Amino acid sequence: MKQFFPFFSFLLGVILMGPYAHAQDGYPNRVVKIVVPFAAGGSTDLLARSLAERLGENWKQAVIIENRAGAAGSIGADAVAKSKPDGYTLLLGTVTTHAVAQTLYPKLPYNAQRDFVPVTEMVTIPQLLSVHPSLPVHSVQDLVAYAKSKPGELAYNGSVGATPHMSMELLAARAGIKMLPVPYKGSGPAMNDLMAGQLQTSFDVIMTTLPHMQAGRLRVLAVTSAKRSPLLPQIPTIAESGYPGYESDVWFGLFAPAGTSPGIVNKIGADVRTVLTEPKMRQKLEAAGFSIVASTPNEFAVRVKDDIQKWRKVIVDANIKVEQ
Template sequence: MAQTDYPARPVRIVVPFSAGGSTDQIARSLAEGLSKLWQQPVVIENRDGASGLIGSRVVAESQPDGYTLLFGTQTTQSVLPHIVSQMSYDAERAFVPITELVSIAQVLSVPPSSPFRSLAEFVTYAKGHPGELTFGGGVGATTHMAMELFMSQAGIQLLGIPYKGSALSMNDLLAGRLDSMFDVIMTSLPHIQAGRLRALAVTSAQRQPLLPDVPTVAELGYSGFETNVWFALFAPQNTPTEIVQKIAEDSRKVMTEPARRRIFNESGFQIIASDPATFAERVRLENEKWRQVVKRANIKLE
């Protein structure tokens, strides 16, 4: 099939989460732009369940023709495959990486009643009181994995409190029932600005424009620490290279439109819109990083 022939009919993007969340909203923004560009309907299909594995399997088992795509995340593609004991597909071989669309940093926050006013104070106390300080996050969620990565680098041990969603853990953090939590800037920022949370550090390599006074974890002495939550497009394995390339190129056109870029930046997202080769290497490195974190922390999800 020639690149110019695609798409000749509607394209389906499977979002392996329920409608209304941030993942779904990003996917719908992309679909809207691609629909206009391609003059073909780009339909979002929400297939939630099993932390994203059900929708991912739908795409893994689809025809590799470019008409069924997966809106994957760091969690579905690079974390869950290492913590789920029984998977019906090989996540590292079932998909072709197309493009990393956007990413967003996380911020480590504590309640305003917390005695810790810096990351150094937080770590010093944690080293002297292993297992006493708590953090929130669902097993394998980005909130959980960011803390596991930080604990391994800082040489500390906190008590993880599992939640079914970050909103529930955020409520307890705000109420002072949790000592700390990593969460994306988009969610944490309003509370930080209102004085309901105190930000200690961000997880990106550089400081964030929306939180310019908050240092990065790396600059506070943890060299190389970086973990951004990413959202991306994947196709079933064996999808023709020319189709993968076209989807990546057209997605870049959509995501870099000035109005769309401004909207995402205002929420703390960074537009990436990478090419397939660059993104494939990113996925490889992410898989290796989280595989090591999972093994070290012995994280399992039945």
């Protein structure tokens, strides 16, 4: 019997993997839907539509985008979590919908790790720390010193749980400063108030901030990524500015509902990574300020787990609460 054992082991593997292999080979054979849990027109939407166009061409199947905004992304995310796990309904999730929301919202209708399968972390986009030009600061160290001289007085875009808020809370915890968060319904109104001097400082993504920096309406002090942005190589990172290890990128990744077969997950991930690394796509996304990641499902799962722990500490230590 020993001489037949390898054959029986191989046969068992073929039987067990049969459904996965079949699902992978036949996928997709109908329309695939990517849910974007935010309103149309933002950076998440731009990324999703660029991806959908190329995936549809490669798959010879329509890939449609459905915007389901509301509740900081949790409405769209919950809809995908409750969808059939067949690979035909996917979520374009973010650091907000998964890493932050898991701790910030006690009544969150889904569990970021239990109810989803990570497919791939597609891209990240850094934020820029900016101040109104009237402030007598020209570096992160200057801002920290100025904030310490006016505890709780410097106002910034602090919509609870949004990335500018979390990024500032992370810096405040590291630097030992107290800032004044002011909630806004969107980046546009906050940016207008920053340029008008109603806010003194704030974080926002590079694509939103860059035109105002170039026009002299804002002064950019630092970038939140671990490395300098290729679009602004002269701007230091916060980590370089006296706070080693500081990083607060906005990441965007693709998720499938829990229970989706490994064969389908791996196929989607591989095909998305192929699209993201195409020269034209890379050029398009990098010109918009994105950095290509294109991770494996396992790598993305680690990223989600680590970021949940990271932002849980910030939220708990700062006693951040949100009404539900």
